[in-house]
Amino acid sequence: MATPTSAWHRGSGTLNDETITRIDGWWRAANYLSVGQIYLLANPLLREPLTRDHVKPRLLGHWGTTPGLNFIYAHLTRAIRERSQSTLYVTGPGHGGPGLVANAYLEGTYTETYPDITQDDEGLRRLVRQFSFPGGIPSHVAPETPGSIHEGGELGYALSHAYGAAFDNPDLLVVAVVGDGEAETGPLATSWHSNKFLNPATDGVVLPILHLNGYKIANPTVLARIDDDELEALMRGYGHTPHVFVAGFDDETPASFHRRFAELLDTVLDDIAAIKESAAAGDESRPRWPMIVLRTPKGWTCPPVIDGKRTEDSWRAHQVPLASARDTPEHLEVLEEWLRSYRPEELFDATGRLDADIAALAPEGTLRMSANPHANGGLLTQDLRLPDFRDHAVDVPAPGATSHEATRVLGEFLTDVVRLNPSTFRIFGPDETASNRLQAVYKATDKVWNAAYLPTDDDDHLARRGRVVEMLSEHQCQGWLEGYLLTGRHGLFSCYEAFIHIVDSMVNQHAKWLKVTREIPWRRPVPSLNYLLSSHVWRQDHNGFSHQDPGFVDHVVNKKAEVVRVYLPFDTNTLLSTYDHCLRSRDYINVVVAGKQPTADLLTMDEAVAHCKRGLGIWEWAGTEVAGEDPDVVLACAGDVPTLEVLAAADLLRQHVPELRVRVVNVVDLMRLQDEREHPHGLSDRDFDTIFTTDAPVIFAYHGYPWLIHRLTYRRKGHSNIHVRGYKEEGTTTTPFDMVMLNDLDRFHLVIDVIDRVEGLGSRYGALRQHMQDERLRARQYTRSHGEDLREIRDWVWPAAAALAEASGTPLGTGAAVETGGDNE
């Protein structure tokens, strides 16, 4: 299937009465089928008088927004056909599901997608019955709905999704309907500013339609209750040219308001075409893109009054206006009148097929919005051209001999990714791309910026075109990236670890979308949503407690295991290997947490690749095991800072408790810890037991909240031996080592943990235990008097690693060696 061609034509001026009649017919048909879906089990065309048995026992769904969505859809259909304009329809009020299903059915796409929903009486019966019905389809514009990239379950993201879809699709028009309820949300309120990040020459166009139907669930809406001059000022302030359109509040004939709206749509689309022409001719000024304010009654065309209460043009029309349609004859009668008001006999022929004249309104093939391939982005996805990440490997003569800022080197790799994929890969970030040290990418690209420039901007890497998209809104970054991915492109979101929680609920929605699309055969896999979380909990040096929260991982692992991957690369080469893997994947949410501060390089690239492929491994070079014998204790680690503390603890133990057999295990793919029955990456019990033993104490130094390790390993045989250290919500603006001490994750405390947990050590090593306490005190006192960590602590890595390796008899540079089974793609 190819992308539809497009031309940004001006209107052709064919707005005759016949066309207007067709638009009205389409609208009535869509409204009729929407009401039908909400209420009817059978008798979809009212071939017989309506009885209670035709009505669903549970009436679930939302009528209020639907007629407005259908109105817009009908009009766009006309315009698209005339202009051959590839158009994607983003339904902000996604609970208007019946409307979008109805339109897809009218366009024929629904039947092509679901052949049992035929274009006849029986197909109509199935269509109406399945909606919000057990075993049927959900009530929203869900993945099941052809033409949708936006379910609209949680409100707020219609515009950011729309802009994400428009980026790098210069021929695509994205019409985004924003409900006036949604417009009150924070994410939506800032997403209007997306127009400062859109390049009119190389991106597509977003046409926002703010649908003011005046009410949300139980209240009027803010934007419907401010003066027109305020509303227009707001839209101008957002950088748009607003066009206010009002219909449905008086006796104006449908022919009249349809004509007015069709004319407005032609004006707006002509204006858009003019802007595109101008941009193509080199005009670099920021366009004041048109947008439409559409004021209609909520529940437009439903019974004005039900049970003596105003329903049309009221919040009462939000969900199901006739709640007792099955149980009271009065409601049943009103329902039948309501359905018949659309004159179904004019809309469908004797076999139940849409009237041919009305059907002629629709464009053909992929120009139908419900069949636009951008809404099934996997169809259009091309693999990224990836450079060989090994080319960016850092040289590791031995563990800890050198150090790098891992994300800075990743930036070099990403520079190549940008160069090789000049129009299908973007990096999103809330003003943190450089802070997270990816600034090498500016060698290859700029930050897209379509607001004003100053002469002093010369060296700031701002440009009308750019692969980096930065706005101080995590919501925008997430929403744009989602829209970009769902339309088949690639990208990553680089963010401070703590503040990625801002998009927790968006991740939920995206994970749910992916979970469902994986179960729908016609939905093709899309590129994964890749996070790079840096400036993490242990190194938020400038900020402190408010910026410390490693809990995003906890949040994400509640989602379906098939969809979620979590990686904690601890050095530069493992980060490179991990990210290469993520960028190749599909349909996942990949969470990568990585440090930006200089940290010890531990594995050569070959070792890193092997380690990442296994996801975890025993580091013989760092331990003091004797081949063939079980270790006395396992020191496990996940994350860059915990890994260094574990290595330091192993070094201390080697020096002070030479007879102790210590095994060091590093976990880079966190999901390996889970049971293979719980997660596709999960280790078998046999492998887990081999690595962690079933009886030795395991001291696990973990990057985040310690309980997560228990949650992941509770089924394991040796679980009760696992003792986890991690972030326990203690922090402030202080030194890196003080941070780990505040949370008992430091090397000295890990040694104490070993003494306390390995049988027999406590009695023999009381002095060492005290010494470790003293070392903690000394470290803290030094820090508090000097304002920095002891140099010996900062500079620990190389000599200790070397000593470890020498003592173990394992050549420096030898990585993990235990092979493990299972799929960790």
Place this chain on the structure above:
Amino acid sequence: MATPTSAWHRGSGTLNDETITRIDGWWRAANYLSVGQIYLLANPLLREPLTRDHVKPRLLGHWGTTPGLNFIYAHLTRAIRERSQSTLYVTGPGHGGPGLVANAYLEGTYTETYPDITQDDEGLRRLVRQFSFPGGIPSHVAPETPGSIHEGGELGYALSHAYGAAFDNPDLLVVAVVGDGEAETGPLATSWHSNKFLNPATDGVVLPILHLNGYKIANPTVLARIDDDELEALMRGYGHTPHVFVAGFDDETPASFHRRFAELLDTVLDDIAAIKESAAAGDESRPRWPMIVLRTPKGWTCPPVIDGKRTEDSWRAHQVPLASARDTPEHLEVLEEWLRSYRPEELFDATGRLDADIAALAPEGTLRMSANPHANGGLLTQDLRLPDFRDHAVDVPAPGATSHEATRVLGEFLTDVVRLNPSTFRIFGPDETASNRLQAVYKATDKVWNAAYLPTDDDDHLARRGRVVEMLSEHQCQGWLEGYLLTGRHGLFSCYEAFIHIVDSMVNQHAKWLKVTREIPWRRPVPSLNYLLSSHVWRQDHNGFSHQDPGFVDHVVNKKAEVVRVYLPFDTNTLLSTYDHCLRSRDYINVVVAGKQPTADLLTMDEAVAHCKRGLGIWEWAGTEVAGEDPDVVLACAGDVPTLEVLAAADLLRQHVPELRVRVVNVVDLMRLQDEREHPHGLSDRDFDTIFTTDAPVIFAYHGYPWLIHRLTYRRKGHSNIHVRGYKEEGTTTTPFDMVMLNDLDRFHLVIDVIDRVEGLGSRYGALRQHMQDERLRARQYTRSHGEDLREIRDWVWPAAAALAEASGTPLGTGAAVETGGDNE
């Protein structure tokens, strides 16, 4: 300490040159001390030439926003003194910590609060040294900072906090500085609309100052780079009257720009006074409140160019402009020049005390913004007058004999709370108060609404004054409530369970704030943040999968145990008892998840109170235990839907496996499951083992993600016997029973779990197991053909509960009986 009195005076016109000089002195002093805090260890007044030893080894903090914050503070100080206007300063760019600390020090509050930070050379040395220093204070406007209710760690909530503080404080002016970085966030973008929810007669005033310094961390800001006409349109669109003020970009003298800003401030404050007067006189129109756009250079007054790169008026001034001040003589020299540019010798006397003339700028006592008692809300908190929740008890002749919508009855209780506390209690919700069935409160109050009214609004419970605050923005609800609580008032946030994740990151920030304030003696406890999460995962009937997420509990339990409480009341009386408890508490985050659909009443009020006091308990009436003998299996439950399924399963087991000794345990206070060493509510091991046994299989039906139960109980002896059923991310728009079946939480599956886990049952009860599978199939088939659940499933509760109780020989209506120790306040 009493609230300062206020009068909304017009200006007194005393803007003479002397005052202007004082303002400039204050500003220089605040700037000087801010730079000092970022850089200096010692030599705070440059009594000797600056050397590297005077400079901190780690330079942490943010200069960029600070001089602007100081500028505003200095000017407000002048105006407050003249007008005796109680004023709270909300610092959106909270990383401007050094500025707020400096001002609190200049006002004397800092020394009053921390007596070792004296008003002399030594005090100054301590002041500058402690900032961002181990063992010192954090870099932000943290709880440690007098006068702060807003740390500004995560950006976006300055205005919603400010409005929350202003609600019901009619004499309070809240000046909220919004950074232009913050202004890009979603929550901030919608929070401008808060003015539609503020009553000018009975609430205080928020004066937003949008501080455009042009840059964020590494980029220009959107609002600084749109045309003035767009920016002003935006502010007018938000309902404000904007005043644009520009300074610092040219050679204008400080005397000149100070005079201009002082005059502007007088104009604005006079306009506010006029609006207040007008409102007091009965004018009900919505005021177009003034707001100020303050354009200054970022890092204003720092070295214009450092290392050949523009620094002042650039993003490079964001954090620490002279990163190598300690390590390069050039930077050290520039730093000394920079410090001396403020002419410290004019600002402080020979002993290090602030020049008396400058000091005279400040108002006295609680009129000092750093001493405003609203910023330490616990000082002003009055206990809620609570009605007796028992008056709203529902009659429970026997478990399951009746049913109620729990939240609807809670609404009746809240109605009384509203009546008894007409100005200190509010209910916040994102348009879901009625959907969550609390609408009884409209008998006592209305929804506050200060946007336009229509004649048709008569029965919609909208009013200029109202205790219910609804906007479709969870961010706004959370932010307003936080502001309201932190200034010492009470409230709750009613929200759909799934969408409370929208505020995950805000909860993090609030939990961190509470955690730290609990460690600060002068911070007094504030009322708890109470959630009522309804329309929960099992009963999002109209919406389905996108609206199903019970993971907020998982998120919250990562925060400090002292701060977090989680309750899962399963019926009306337990909900009433729980909520009464929450409304009395302080300094907690209380998460209450409760159903809104009709559900079986199980406990009488006396039983409910006893059960809630224990937090969990054995229900003898529902089990088939024999006194004195251990049970064969424990059926545990938490949450309304799981509780009913467990009771049904117990009933099935009683019928089909009569010899099985089943214990039924219900958990209402989830934190009881945790170890007493982990959580203040945690059960002792002894109590836990008594209730759950150490060897019997425990089938635990839990409301949310099943892993949470493992995370809470992993230390328990019998943990490996616990088998949890819960929501595993399977759902759609379907029937309630289909939902529990999709997640294997249904009664039939629980019976299968018992057969599979109790030794010996599997071999003997293969036929029952198959029968349960058949029942699942029958239930599903019925649902898919009829669109509703089998009536016998819906109507199960009463006969089954009666049968259970009769069989157990325990009188109906007898609740939990095992006493447990521990504090679960």
